[in-house]
Amino acid sequence: MPTTRETVLAALHARLLPLATLVLRDEVLPERIPASGLIILRDGQPGEPEVT
Template sequence: MASKREQVLDAVVALIDAALPAAKVERNAAKPERIPPGGLAIVRDGDPGEPEMLLSPLTYLYTHRIPVEIAARESGTQSREQVLDAMLAAIGAAVAADRTLGGLCDFIEAEAPATADIDAAGAQTARWADAAIVASYGTSDPLN
């Protein structure tokens, strides 16, 4: 069975994939030079940080910040800013709809994104957002 950390990361990828059905969703991928037409979301593993500990029963409590990079390009009817905003809103709605990732976490929340334009030679200008989902969960073993 996968560790709690891996289960949470897989659940975040699945949540974003369901929220963005037209986008390509990957985990720990390199930033590409071209953005797919439906957009792109890259979920990074992040760092669970130093846990708090409960001693009886022994439980490690993590507040795991999971970076999410979202990229959009303009569509025929919307600017890249509008497409990116719609993607972020869909992720926010998915997070609000399942604050426990199906019972894996005590709570998840999204952080506000930082956005920027990305220019690549010979490609359409894309709009990137760096956001994060913060998952709070406990486990009996820091390697589990």
């Protein structure tokens, strides 16, 4: 079963796909950006929350 975080990221990626802009997930930045634009959805590392 996917985590809540993965479920949210997958849903966001699915919502962005219909855009005219190229949408990628966790990809490296290409040498050339398409004229229509580019969105890269990065998952990142969650890490520990900062508590003060």
